[in-house]
Amino acid sequence: MKIGIVCYPTFGGSGVLATELGRGLATRGHQVHFITYRQPVRLLNFTENVYYHEVPTADYPLFEYAPYDTAMASTLVDVASSARLDLLHVHYAIPHAAIAYMAREILRSQGIYIPVVTTLHGTDITLVGKNRSFAPVVQFSINQSDGVTAVSNSLKQDTLDTFQIDQEIEVIYNFVDFSRFTKTDKDHFRRAIAPDGEKILVHTSNFRPVKHVDDVIRIFQRINDRIPSKLLLIGDGPERQNMELLCRELGLCDDIRFLGKLEAVEEVLAIADLFILPSGHESFGLAALEAMACEVPVISSNAGGLPEVNLQGVTGYLEDPGAVEQMAEDAMSILSDPEKHKVFRANAYRQAQRFSLENILPEYEAYYQKVLDRASALIG
Numbered sequence: 001m002k003i004g005i006v007c008y009p010t011f012g013g014s015g016v017l018a019t020e021l022g023r024g025l026a027t028r029g030h031q032v033h034f035i036t037y038r039q040p041v042r043l044l045n046f047t048e049n050v051y052y053h054e055v056p057t058a059d060y061p062l063f064e065y066a067p068y069d070t071a072m073a074s075t076l077v078d079v080a081s082s083a084r085l086d087l088l089h090v091h092y093a094i095p096h097a098a099i100a101y102m103a104r105e106i107l108r109s110q111g112i113y114i115p116v117v118t119t120l121h122g123t124d125i126t127l128v129g130k131n132r133s134f135a136p137v138v139q140f141s142i143n144q145s146d147g148v149t150a151v152s153n154s155l156k157q158d159t160l161d162t163f164q165i166d167q168e169i170e171v172i173y174n175f176v177d178f179s180r181f182t183k184t185d186k187d188h189f190r191r192a193i194a195p196d197g198e199k200i201l202v203h204t205s206n207f208r209p210v211k212h213v214d215d216v217i218r219i220f221q222r223i224n225d226r227i228p229s230k231l232l233l234i235g236d237g238p239e240r241q242n243m244e245l246l247c248r249e250l251g252l253c254d255d256i257r258f259l260g261k262l263e264a265v266e267e268v269l270a271i272a273d274l275f276i277l278p279s280g281h282e283s284f285g286l287a288a289l290e291a292m293a294c295e296v297p298v299i300s301s302n303a304g305g306l307p308e309v310n311l312q313g314v315t316g317y318l319e320d321p322g323a324v325e326q327m328a329e330d331a332m333s334i335l336s337d338p339e340k341h342k343v344f345r346a347n348a349y350r351q352a353q354r355f356s357l358e359n360i361l362p363e364y365e366a367y368y369q370k371v372l373d374r375a376s377a378l379i380g
Contacts, residue, residue: 001368002031004079004114006072006100007091009040014121016286017151017174018091019043024177024361026050033083035075037068053079069095069102076103080114087368089117093125094134097141115146115375117368120169122151122283122304125159139163147371152305155283170367173308174284175360176352181266181293183349190271193257199229199335202272202296204265204287205279207237212301214239215278215324217246217256219299222328224255227335231256232268269294273341274331277301280321285309289355292348297341299331309355315348 003025007018019040022032026049033051034040043052055075057068072095080088080103088104090096097118104116118141125138142148142165149172150156156169194200201220205211213233220231233243233256240258247256262268269275275291277300282288284305288298292309298316300306301323310316317330334341353359 001025001087001365001372002033002083002085003368004033004035004076004083004085004088005091006035006076006088006096007040009036009038009043014091014119015040017121018089018119020175020177020357021089021361021364022050023047024357025364028361028365030365031083033079033085035072035079037072051083069099072096072099073102073106076100077106080107081110081112085114087115087117087372089119089368091119092121093118093138093141095137097145098137101141101144113375113379115371116144117147117149117371118142118145119172120148120150120155120159120283122155122281125155125162125283135163139165143167146375147367149367151284152308154305154308158283158304172363172367173355173360174286174289175355175357176286176289176293177357178293178353179357181269181290183295184266184270186267186270189267193232193271194230196228198255199223199227199273200271201229201231201274201276201331202234202268202291203231203276204234204290205237205277207235207239207243209239210280211237211239212278212280212321213243214246215322215327216276217243217250217252218324219276219278219328219331220256221250221252222325223331223335224252227332229255229335232259232272233257234259234262234265234268236261265290266294269296272296273335274299275316276327276331277306278319278321278324278327279303279306282306289352292352295345295349297334297344297348299327299334309351311347311351315344315351 005022008015026032035053037055055072090100100116148167149170151174203216247253275296275298277288282304298310300310301321302318312318319326
């Protein structure tokens, strides 16, 4: 197949999934064309069968802001016709599904029909999609897509509860690439971070309020009072400065490191003893899955799709968002018991294997074929 993929090229989960999916499809012989305004962060190396098309965002005196939606639609039309794409796969409903609809209708007027698959990732439904300024467009774009997928059963239900959807929504889980995310020997790195044998805790996010990074720090404070530990915070975002101030207020600066946006997240996970994700909402929990693939137990909230990934009392523990005290107790029950920690590590790895790239890729291929067959029947 020749597949066009539209995504945000940032560190967010939707952009990561889209990029890894495209790379995986390319290794299986499909021709994959990424169309976005900047090269995706995980598409920096040459990959056979992968092409990148940048959306021009020129400014015009008439417009206060560059008309990105129009530029993207025009680029999609150009790439779809010149590369003879079979299908467009757009990630995140706003604005990509609406743009793809416009491009599809322009192509239809030229006698070309390119089916559109829309993947819903989370905040495009639970946050942005609920905004009255966007809701009608989100609903229309989903219903006009030729195929719709969601990354968890929880997100599927959220979508059906929020909008009037007459489309079938297929759940295809996020995945992890075990060729990259796997536990490796990084003892030299561990000794540099925790020279006195401290436990190492990790959190990864985009530092938005919904991620509850302040809870991560307060959980860590309680653990560190009883079990000497270090906390590594990966990522960046609007709450970063506030979190640095909180660390100073709590006197934790010597034990917490802000690592910023790291590409090699797996190198940090390789030395982690525990992963903390107390988010107010997660459509799936890709960061937790990547940690589990590296044999790291997870302490998380029970919000959204997290219970579909992190199994209570098996791969870690789940509590209500905001339950700082209980999350800290859960964490210490694992960290203070070497045998329990070993069992949870093994369970985390085993659970993560369910979501391996090798298992999920065929599901996408089968779904693409289903959408193509259905579109062919409708126009044929």
